[in-house]
Amino acid sequence: MPKTRDARSTVTLKDVAERVGITSSAASMALADHARISSKTKAAVRQAAQELGYVPSSAGRALRNQRAGAVALIVPNTSQHVFGHSYFMHVLTGVSDAANAHDSQVIVSTNSDAENGVAAYERVVRSRSADGAIVTSSAVDDFHVEELVASGLPVVLIGNFPYLPGSVSIGIDDVAATRTLTEHLIDVHGRRRLVHVTGPLDHQTGLDRREGFLETVRARGIEADSQIVHGEFNEESGRAAVAAVLAEGREVDGIVFANDDMAFGGLQELKRAGRRVPEDISIVGFDDFGLARVTTPGITTIAVPAEEMARRATERLFDLVDGRFEGPAHEQLGVTFVARRSCGCPDAA
Amino acid sequence: MPKTRDARSTVTLKDVAERVGITSSAASMALADHARISSKTKAAVRQAAQELGYVPSSAGRALRNQRAGAVALIVPNTSQHVFGHSYFMHVLTGVSDAANAHDSQVIVSTNSDAENGVAAYERVVRSRSADGAIVTSSAVDDFHVEELVASGLPVVLIGNFPYLPGSVSIGIDDVAATRTLTEHLIDVHGRRRLVHVTGPLDHQTGLDRREGFLETVRARGIEADSQIVHGEFNEESGRAAVAAVLAEGREVDGIVFANDDMAFGGLQELKRAGRRVPEDISIVGFDDFGLARVTTPGITTIAVPAEEMARRATERLFDLVDGRFEGPAHEQLGVTFVARRSCGCPDAA
DNA sequence: CTGAAAGCGCTTACAG
DNA sequence: CTGAAAGCGCTTACAG
Known part of the structure; x- marks a missing residue:
C-alpha cells in the first residue's frame, strides 16, 4: 500500500x-x-x-550517534492531578527554552493509565527516544522515579527529594517559604489562632510546608491555638477543610493553605459562611501560578519560579548527558513573597 | 571521552x-x-x-520503517501569547491521549524565536522526527501553516481555516456561539446598548466572533446602539477597551468580550469605575478554560471543548499518516453555553 | 520452509 | 591526504 x-x-x-x-x-x-x-x-x-x-534525518543521526537528540518531560498522572495546568505550562516553557538552545526536541510523556507493566516514561527512555528525562513527580512513594534514577539514565528531578540522595534535583525551600507566610500573618497582621491546611503528606512539598508552619507557631509560642487540617492540594479539599474547621466552632483568625487552589476553595467556603476575608480571617496560599492573582480578594502567596526551575533542570540534564557533570546535587532557587489583599495587605499595583 | x-x-x-x-x-x-x-x-x-x-530502539525502527512513531504538537509563539496556558494543557492532554492509543510519542515544538530561516516546526517535520503535525496557530497570515499544509505532510489544524481549502481541520462554530451569547444578553437580560470587544482581527476566531455579534445586533435591530472596540485577547486589552468605552461617556448595559481573559480585564476596570456587574452592566466572555469560573462574579461564557478537539484532530492525523483518509475536510464540534453571574443569571451549582 | 543479506540515513574509523 | 567500508538496530524481501 x-x-x-x-x-x-x-x-x-x-x-x-x-x-x-x-x-x-x-x-x-x-x-x-x-x-x-x-x-x-x-x-x-x-x-x-x-x-x-x-x-x-533524525533517525539516521540517532542511530549512528547513539543519541536521540531529544529530552523527555515526564508527567506522572499522579502529579498531574496534584499540580495544575499553569504549573506544567511554566515547566514546559522552561524545558523547551533550554532544549531549543541545545538543538534538542522535547518529548512530553503523560502516562494516562498508571500501571501497564512498564511505565510509559520508562519506555520513552528505554527505547532511547530521549537522551534523558526531566521528572516533575513529587510523590514520595513513587518508586518509578527511584528506579529511573537508579537505572543510570540521566534524570533531573524538579522538587526536593531528600530520600533520593543519588539524585540531581532543583527545588525551592518550602519550609522557609511557609515560615515566611506564617510569620507574616502573625507579625504583620496580628493573627494568633492559625490553621494550616496541608497538601498530601505523601508529597515532599506537603511535608515541608507543614513543617514550616509548625516551626513557626512553635517559635512564636502559639502552638496550642493552632490546628492542622489535611488537604489534597485541590480546590475541593480546601473547601472541605474550611467547612470542617468552621463546623468545629473553634476560633480562627488566619489560615495558611499549602497551595493557592486550596486557598481559593477555602475562600469560597468562608464567603459562603459569611466570614469576611481578610477582615475576619486572613488567608495565604502558595504557588502563584495564576489563580491567586485573579480571585477576589487576591490571595497572598509565595511565587514559585517554575519556569526557571525547569530551565535550570534541563541545563543540568544536558550537563549529565554530555558527561560534563556527575550527580548527585541539589540546587535551590529563591522564591518571592507576594502580598495581596487576602491577608489584609493592600492590593499590589 | x-x-x-x-x-x-x-x-x-x-x-x-x-x-x-x-x-x-x-x-x-x-x-x-x-x-x-x-x-x-x-x-x-x-x-x-x-x-x-x-x-x-526507536531510532532503529524509525530508520527501517521510515516512520518516526511520533507526532508533533506545534505551538507558534504568536499563538502562545494569544491563547492561554490552560488552553494548551487541554490540547496537550487531548493529543497525548490519542497518541498514546497509537503507541506514538508526542513532540512539543514551541518555536520561541520567530524567524530563524526554517521555522522550528518545519525542522521537526523535515527531519522526520514526527510523522505528522497538529498545529494550533490561528493567525490568518501565518504563511508557515500554509506551507506546511502545501508540503504534503500530514497536518491537522485546530481551528477554522476557510482560507486554506486544502487543509484538514477541527473547529467550533464561533459565529453561532457568539450569536448565542449576544442573544442571551438581549433576550434574557433585556440589554440593548451593547459593546463587542473583539479579538485580534488577523485571527479567524477574532473575525468570526465579531461576525456573530454583528449578525445578532442587526437581526435584533439594535445595531445603531452597538459599538465595536478592538482587543487582543489578553486581559490588559480588555481593561483598556472598557476604559476607552467609559471615557466616551456612552450608555452601555452589556459587553460581549471575545474571550474570558479580556472579560476579566474588563470586569476589573468596570469595578474600578464603580460600575456593578451584572447589576449595571452584563458581561460575557468566551472559552471557559478555567478563569471564568474563578472570578467574582463568575463569567458567563461558551465552553470550548479544546481537549476533545485535540483528540479528534490527532485521530484524524493518524488517519492521514496511515493513508486511511484523504483531506480536505473540516469538522466542527459542539460547544456549551455556561451561565454564570456576570450576565445576571444566578450562579451555577 | 528458513537462513541471512540488504538497506533505511547517517558518521567516523580504517584502508590505501 | 582521501576514498569508501563498516556499522548503529531494526525489518522484510530475497536466495537457497
Missing part, C-alpha cells in the same frame, strides 16, 4: 553528495565543517543542501 | 536472539508474531526479551 508520505520528497545526504559529485561521507564531513574538506567543496555542499532543502 | 550512558545496558534484538540461539531476523519476526515462527520459539523469544528487559 502506498503511503501518503511517498508524495513528499525526502532529501538525503546522498542526494546532496550526488549533486556535488562526491560521496555522502564527504558531504557529511563538509556539512560538519571538517578540516579535511576544502572550503570550495564545503561551499558547494552547503549550497546544494540549501537548494535541495536537505534536513538531516 | 566515555559517555555517561555507557554505564547503562542497552539490550538489542541481537542480545535477545543470542540468548535463544536464533538470528535477530527470526527474533524480530517472533516478537511481531509472524506466522512462520513456531509458537515454541515465539514463547522463548518473548521470555528472553522479558528477562533482558528488551525495548526496541
Whole structure:
C-alpha cells in the first residue's frame, strides 16, 4: 500500500553528495565543517543542501550517534492531578527554552493509565527516544522515579527529594517559604489562632510546608491555638477543610493553605459562611501560578519560579548527558513573597 | 571521552536472539508474531526479551520503517501569547491521549524565536522526527501553516481555516456561539446598548466572533446602539477597551468580550469605575478554560471543548499518516453555553 | 520452509 | 591526504 508520505520528497545526504559529485561521507564531513574538506567543496555542499532543502534525518543521526537528540518531560498522572495546568505550562516553557538552545526536541510523556507493566516514561527512555528525562513527580512513594534514577539514565528531578540522595534535583525551600507566610500573618497582621491546611503528606512539598508552619507557631509560642487540617492540594479539599474547621466552632483568625487552589476553595467556603476575608480571617496560599492573582480578594502567596526551575533542570540534564557533570546535587532557587489583599495587605499595583 | 550512558545496558534484538540461539531476523519476526515462527520459539523469544528487559530502539525502527512513531504538537509563539496556558494543557492532554492509543510519542515544538530561516516546526517535520503535525496557530497570515499544509505532510489544524481549502481541520462554530451569547444578553437580560470587544482581527476566531455579534445586533435591530472596540485577547486589552468605552461617556448595559481573559480585564476596570456587574452592566466572555469560573462574579461564557478537539484532530492525523483518509475536510464540534453571574443569571451549582 | 543479506540515513574509523 | 567500508538496530524481501 502506498503511503501518503511517498508524495513528499525526502532529501538525503546522498542526494546532496550526488549533486556535488562526491560521496555522502564527504558531504557529511563538509556539512560538519571538517578540516579535511576544502572550503570550495564545503561551499558547494552547503549550497546544494540549501537548494535541495536537505534536513538531516533524525533517525539516521540517532542511530549512528547513539543519541536521540531529544529530552523527555515526564508527567506522572499522579502529579498531574496534584499540580495544575499553569504549573506544567511554566515547566514546559522552561524545558523547551533550554532544549531549543541545545538543538534538542522535547518529548512530553503523560502516562494516562498508571500501571501497564512498564511505565510509559520508562519506555520513552528505554527505547532511547530521549537522551534523558526531566521528572516533575513529587510523590514520595513513587518508586518509578527511584528506579529511573537508579537505572543510570540521566534524570533531573524538579522538587526536593531528600530520600533520593543519588539524585540531581532543583527545588525551592518550602519550609522557609511557609515560615515566611506564617510569620507574616502573625507579625504583620496580628493573627494568633492559625490553621494550616496541608497538601498530601505523601508529597515532599506537603511535608515541608507543614513543617514550616509548625516551626513557626512553635517559635512564636502559639502552638496550642493552632490546628492542622489535611488537604489534597485541590480546590475541593480546601473547601472541605474550611467547612470542617468552621463546623468545629473553634476560633480562627488566619489560615495558611499549602497551595493557592486550596486557598481559593477555602475562600469560597468562608464567603459562603459569611466570614469576611481578610477582615475576619486572613488567608495565604502558595504557588502563584495564576489563580491567586485573579480571585477576589487576591490571595497572598509565595511565587514559585517554575519556569526557571525547569530551565535550570534541563541545563543540568544536558550537563549529565554530555558527561560534563556527575550527580548527585541539589540546587535551590529563591522564591518571592507576594502580598495581596487576602491577608489584609493592600492590593499590589 | 566515555559517555555517561555507557554505564547503562542497552539490550538489542541481537542480545535477545543470542540468548535463544536464533538470528535477530527470526527474533524480530517472533516478537511481531509472524506466522512462520513456531509458537515454541515465539514463547522463548518473548521470555528472553522479558528477562533482558528488551525495548526496541526507536531510532532503529524509525530508520527501517521510515516512520518516526511520533507526532508533533506545534505551538507558534504568536499563538502562545494569544491563547492561554490552560488552553494548551487541554490540547496537550487531548493529543497525548490519542497518541498514546497509537503507541506514538508526542513532540512539543514551541518555536520561541520567530524567524530563524526554517521555522522550528518545519525542522521537526523535515527531519522526520514526527510523522505528522497538529498545529494550533490561528493567525490568518501565518504563511508557515500554509506551507506546511502545501508540503504534503500530514497536518491537522485546530481551528477554522476557510482560507486554506486544502487543509484538514477541527473547529467550533464561533459565529453561532457568539450569536448565542449576544442573544442571551438581549433576550434574557433585556440589554440593548451593547459593546463587542473583539479579538485580534488577523485571527479567524477574532473575525468570526465579531461576525456573530454583528449578525445578532442587526437581526435584533439594535445595531445603531452597538459599538465595536478592538482587543487582543489578553486581559490588559480588555481593561483598556472598557476604559476607552467609559471615557466616551456612552450608555452601555452589556459587553460581549471575545474571550474570558479580556472579560476579566474588563470586569476589573468596570469595578474600578464603580460600575456593578451584572447589576449595571452584563458581561460575557468566551472559552471557559478555567478563569471564568474563578472570578467574582463568575463569567458567563461558551465552553470550548479544546481537549476533545485535540483528540479528534490527532485521530484524524493518524488517519492521514496511515493513508486511511484523504483531506480536505473540516469538522466542527459542539460547544456549551455556561451561565454564570456576570450576565445576571444566578450562579451555577 | 528458513537462513541471512540488504538497506533505511547517517558518521567516523580504517584502508590505501 | 582521501576514498569508501563498516556499522548503529531494526525489518522484510530475497536466495537457497
